Amino acid sequence: MFLDKIFKKENKEEIQENISKQELITKPLSGFMELLPAEQIVFNQIMDTIRQTYELFGFIPMDNPVLERAEVLLAKAGGETEKQIYRFKKGDTDLAMRFDLTVPLARYVAQNQRDLAFPFKRYSIGKVYRGERAQAGRFREFYQCDIDVIGYEKLDIRFDAEIPSIIYTIFKKLGFDKFTIRINNRKIFNGLFESLKVQEKSAKIMQSIDRMEKMRNLPAGRQVEKVNQELKELGLLEDQISQISKLISLKGNSQEMIKGLKDLGIENEQFEEGVEELKKVSILIQQLGVPESNFIIDATIARGLDYYTGIVYETRLDEYPEIGSVCSGGRYEDLASQYTDRKLPGVGISIGLTRLFDQLLEKGALKTGSATPTKVLVLPMTDNFEKSLQLANKLRKNKISTEVSFNIESKMKKRLGYADKLEIPFSIFIGEDELSKGIYTLKDMKTGEQEELTEENLLKKLSR
Amino acid sequence: MFLDKIFKKENKEEIQENISKQELITKPLSGFMELLPAEQIVFNQIMDTIRQTYELFGFIPMDNPVLERAEVLLAKAGGETEKQIYRFKKGDTDLAMRFDLTVPLARYVAQNQRDLAFPFKRYSIGKVYRGERAQAGRFREFYQCDIDVIGYEKLDIRFDAEIPSIIYTIFKKLGFDKFTIRINNRKIFNGLFESLKVQEKSAKIMQSIDRMEKMRNLPAGRQVEKVNQELKELGLLEDQISQISKLISLKGNSQEMIKGLKDLGIENEQFEEGVEELKKVSILIQQLGVPESNFIIDATIARGLDYYTGIVYETRLDEYPEIGSVCSGGRYEDLASQYTDRKLPGVGISIGLTRLFDQLLEKGALKTGSATPTKVLVLPMTDNFEKSLQLANKLRKNKISTEVSFNIESKMKKRLGYADKLEIPFSIFIGEDELSKGIYTLKDMKTGEQEELTEENLLKKLSR
Numbered sequence: 001m002f003l004d005k006i007f008k009k010e011n012k013e014e015i016q017e018n019i020s021k022q023e024l025i026t027k028p029l030s031g032f033m034e035l036l037p038a039e040q041i042v043f044n045q046i047m048d049t050i051r052q053t054y055e056l057f058g059f060i061p062m063d064n065p066v067l068e069r070a071e072v073l074l075a076k077a078g079g080e081t082e083k084q085i086y087r088f089k090k091g092d093t094d095l096a097m098r099f100d101l102t103v104p105l106a107r108y109v110a111q112n113q114r115d116l117a118f119p120f121k122r123y124s125i126g127k128v129y130r131g132e133r134a135q136a137g138r139f140r141e142f143y144q145c146d147i148d149v150i151g152y153e154k155l156d157i158r159f160d161a162e163i164p165s166i167i168y169t170i171f172k173k174l175g176f177d178k179f180t181i182r183i184n185n186r187k188i189f190n191g192l193f194e195s196l197k198v199q200e201k202s203a204k205i206m207q208s209i210d211r212m213e214k215m216r217n218l219p220a221g222r223q224v225e226k227v228n229q230e231l232k233e234l235g236l237l238e239d240q241i242s243q244i245s246k247l248i249s250l251k252g253n254s255q256e257m258i259k260g261l262k263d264l265g266i267e268n269e270q271f272e273e274g275v276e277e278l279k280k281v282s283i284l285i286q287q288l289g290v291p292e293s294n295f296i297i298d299a300t301i302a303r304g305l306d307y308y309t310g311i312v313y314e315t316r317l318d319e320y321p322e323i324g325s326v327c328s329g330g331r332y333e334d335l336a337s338q339y340t341d342r343k344l345p346g347v348g349i350s351i352g353l354t355r356l357f358d359q360l361l362e363k364g365a366l367k368t369g370s371a372t373p374t375k376v377l378v379l380p381m382t383d384n385f386e387k388s389l390q391l392a393n394k395l396r397k398n399k400i401s402t403e404v405s406f407n408i409e410s411k412m413k414k415r416l417g418y419a420d421k422l423e424i425p426f427s428i429f430i431g432e433d434e435l436s437k438g439i440y441t442l443k444d445m446k447t448g449e450q451e452e453l454t455e456e457n458l459l460k461k462l463s464r
Numbered sequence: 465m466f467l468d469k470i471f472k473k474e475n476k477e478e479i480q481e482n483i484s485k486q487e488l489i490t491k492p493l494s495g496f497m498e499l500l501p502a503e504q505i506v507f508n509q510i511m512d513t514i515r516q517t518y519e520l521f522g523f524i525p526m527d528n529p530v531l532e533r534a535e536v537l538l539a540k541a542g543g544e545t546e547k548q549i550y551r552f553k554k555g556d557t558d559l560a561m562r563f564d565l566t567v568p569l570a571r572y573v574a575q576n577q578r579d580l581a582f583p584f585k586r587y588s589i590g591k592v593y594r595g596e597r598a599q600a601g602r603f604r605e606f607y608q609c610d611i612d613v614i615g616y617e618k619l620d621i622r623f624d625a626e627i628p629s630i631i632y633t634i635f636k637k638l639g640f641d642k643f644t645i646r647i648n649n650r651k652i653f654n655g656l657f658e659s660l661k662v663q664e665k666s667a668k669i670m671q672s673i674d675r676m677e678k679m680r681n682l683p684a685g686r687q688v689e690k691v692n693q694e695l696k697e698l699g700l701l702e703d704q705i706s707q708i709s710k711l712i713s714l715k716g717n718s719q720e721m722i723k724g725l726k727d728l729g730i731e732n733e734q735f736e737e738g739v740e741e742l743k744k745v746s747i748l749i750q751q752l753g754v755p756e757s758n759f760i761i762d763a764t765i766a767r768g769l770d771y772y773t774g775i776v777y778e779t780r781l782d783e784y785p786e787i788g789s790v791c792s793g794g795r796y797e798d799l800a801s802q803y804t805d806r807k808l809p810g811v812g813i814s815i816g817l818t819r820l821f822d823q824l825l826e827k828g829a830l831k832t833g834s835a836t837p838t839k840v841l842v843l844p845m846t847d848n849f850e851k852s853l854q855l856a857n858k859l860r861k862n863k864i865s866t867e868v869s870f871n872i873e874s875k876m877k878k879r880l881g882y883a884d885k886l887e888i889p890f891s892i893f894i895g896e897d898e899l900s901k902g903i904y905t906l907k908d909m910k911t912g913e914q915e916e917l918t919e920e921n922l923l924k925k926l927s928r
Contacts (some may be wrong), residue, residue, distance in 0.1 A: 024536055026575035026803050029557070032529040034572065036579055037586075056860045058838035058867035061504050065605050066530065066591060067550070072488055084557075086531070088552030090595045093493070095550075108498065111490035115500055117835070117885040121867070127530060131554045141529055158849070158870035169860070247871035287853045340491050369490075371581070374522035385622070389751045396520045396633070403522035403585070406622035421581040429920050 031140030148348030148409035191271025495604030612812030625748035655735025
């Protein structure tokens with residue numbers, strides 16, 4: 001029955017008489033990542049680093065359902081989201097799979113506001129779903145690793161400064177040195193557009209500025225020229241274009257950027273507020289220990305259209321600019337207006353882990369190692385397992401991942417082949433000799449070196 | 465629009481004119497667990513303990529998609545599963561959400577058998593979905609924590625012995641002392657039924673024996689009587705009933721059980737093989753350090769119908785027998801017969817974490833603590849944040865989860881109220897004095913005690 005469906009779907013004309021079982025497609029659906037063990041281990045290490053760092057900064061774990069009422073998930077969503085979402089009925093219930101971690105957060109905070117302490121700092125690491133057209137580097141199921149700080153009625157701007165120091169800590173721990181956290185403030189664009197009286201065109205202008213990132217191979221001057229051209233086509237006047245052009249051409253370190261922004265001489269409350277916030281935030285970022293080499297104010301960062309209202313963040317790996325931003329976010333005015341009348345401003349970021357991992361893997365930027373957490377394979381050489389099992393237990397009590405090679409009927413070559421294939425670092429042989437003398441032979445599987453050790457020395461060596 | 469749907473679903477007759485936003489249901493769907501922070505932290509600790517133990521025994525992490533082709537997921541599934549599954553179409557694709565972690569494992573091993581080393585030991589911790597009728601203690605989205613050892617063509621019986629020592633390690637680490645791992649062997653039932661020539665009724669007989677667990681409040685003798693009655697109704701003869709009755713009445717420690725099984729005098733190859741396996745496995749279990757008090761051979765354990773073919777496991781918390789088995793599994797002949805012609809025998813267990821957690825929480829068996837991972841709240845008392853931020857950084861470098869209380873404009877009572885509500889253990893005040901003298905005032909938030917410490921002593925104290 002099910003085979004019929006596959007054949008129909010795959011448009012196969014000829015139907016074989018004898019269909020072997022392998023005809024069932026055992027590959028995951030396209031857009032769904034599934035890793036081999038050595039890759040999965042590295043993936044989990046990255047995820048653990050992110051989680052540990054979030055907790056180190058005091059973020060609280062949250063785990064929301066993957067399935068929600070469709071009308072709740074989509075209460076604020078736009079047309080593109082509605083098209084991409086996995087939505088279906090089960091009985092009378094109209095269900096949908098979550099497409100991000102922010103909407104469930106909003107629902108959760110609205111639901112539990114009386115039980116939470118504010119500012120509410122939470123992290124969430126989980127899979128989200130977007131049924132978009134599969135294409136290289138795009139995933140339909142992917143991990144997001146989010147943090148958000150949610151205020152009750154108000155939220156101090158200083159929380160915005162802590163975000164880049166969290167990003168910095170994570171990417172340093174992941175072994176990156178060359179990455180740049182870029183910040184900007186939406187109030188600067190909004191204030192400028194207000195002062196130039198081009199607010200109705202602001203969405204289109206920002207889209208045009210956003211496209212500069214895609215032109216990163218061009219010199220900065222050429223990028224600005226292209227934007228100018230597009231703004232002209234939008235019907236902006238010469239001096240309007242000139243002001244925008246001056247803004248997005250600004251370069252320099254934080255102090256220089258703040259000075260440059262002030263020197264534009266734009267008299268607008270929102271613009272000035274935006275510059276003051278950037279100044280305050282960038283001083284705190286430095287005090288939090290983020291070096292100038294990993295952090296800049298970038299006046300071209302716009303980050304989408306409606307959601308963000310203040311500071312915005314992007315993060316790029318300097319050696320892999322084509323990946324684009326690997327960690328983005330910003331400040332928003334109101335998290336949960338679709339669920340509660342309470343004003344809940346917040347600031348947050350998201351790391352799209354699945355895509356980041358996929359890209360780094362493709363570029364050879366990740367080194368995979370062992371295909372197992374096992375550090376030691378204990379190999380009993382006789383039918384007397386007692387000593388081997390006791391040793392394995394002792395190793396595990398010392399937090400050393402240990403396996404016992406139970407298949408003593410197999411040839412030694414095969415048993416060691418298992419350790420080789422998984423790249424298990426050490427093996428220990430337990431034969432008659434070891435049983436009587438209490439001395440263990442530890443083999444380094446990489447160098448082939450063997451060493452005779454007492455139990456005490458063995459534990460010491462492997463605990464390192 | 466969406467509000468209409470809710471009203472229709474809820475069968476509300478009167479539609480209010482002014483619908484406030486709170487009308488959107490912000491509670492998760494029934495059958496979907498969502499926890500408050502203090503609970504979530506305990507949940508994650510349990511999950512981490514399970515994961516770490518699985519890795520300590522050398523199991524490899526695996527993470528499969530939640531969504532699969534329906535025809536692949538359901539290739540081997542029965543009627544009940546088909547009814548419960550969340551299945552839907554997106555475009556031309558017939559999709560389903562996984563209902564366990566075993567079917568994706570089977571597909572994965574079939575797909576990647578050339579790249580894996582056998583025996584393939586993997587763990588998988590993730591959410592699975594069953595759209596069954598919601599009822600107390602039943603979940604539609606729940607975590608399973610699985611391990612399986614998969615052999616290529618064959619798998620040594622000794623791997624079956626390692627499973628109870630993993631269960632033992634986990635429940636000890638979780639703080640339980642009184643729990644009982646019960647093992648049995650399906651070959652014993654199969655062999656007995658064969659020798660009694662009642663194989664065609666074996667499913668019904670086992671269902672009847674399975675029901676003994678539900679009669680746990682009755683004396684053992686009464687339970688057996690009830691089974692006898694049911695077997696009579698099934699049309700079994702007096703001496704057939706008597707033999708089965710003798711088997712399921714056996715009690716004692718491992719040696720006594722083995723002896724009791726042999727003394728039944730059943731001459732059947734499968735039965736004898738089953739007893740031999742139980743003997744071998746129970747000796748190894750003891751050598752692996754599982755005490756007699758946490759482990760028994762229980763001749764009444766049947767575990768479902770078709771899947772298991774050898775050793776089977778159940779685990780019960782002695783103080784909460786009404787929870788039933790919290791960790792079950794067994795040996796199976798062939799993992800992936802629906803996907804590959806290769807014979808892949810295996811042995812595995814599953815912990816239904818969501819249900820276990822829910823039940824323990826309900827019974828007050830879990831102690832929740834802080835509602836945050838934060839150990840220290842640093843409170844700047846002046847507008848000079850530099851010292852506070854540097855200290856927070858240093859604490860985090862020493863792996864101490866730290867938050868900075870950024871809202872210095874708020875009253876001290878409110879700022880400390882935040883720490884109280886979250887049960888943050890310590891707070892540090894950074895005022896003019898601290899800035900000049902380099903001495904920190906550490907407050908124990910539970911006792912209210914304050915202590916003046918140098919930075920070095922502060923780090924020492926908090927690192928403990």
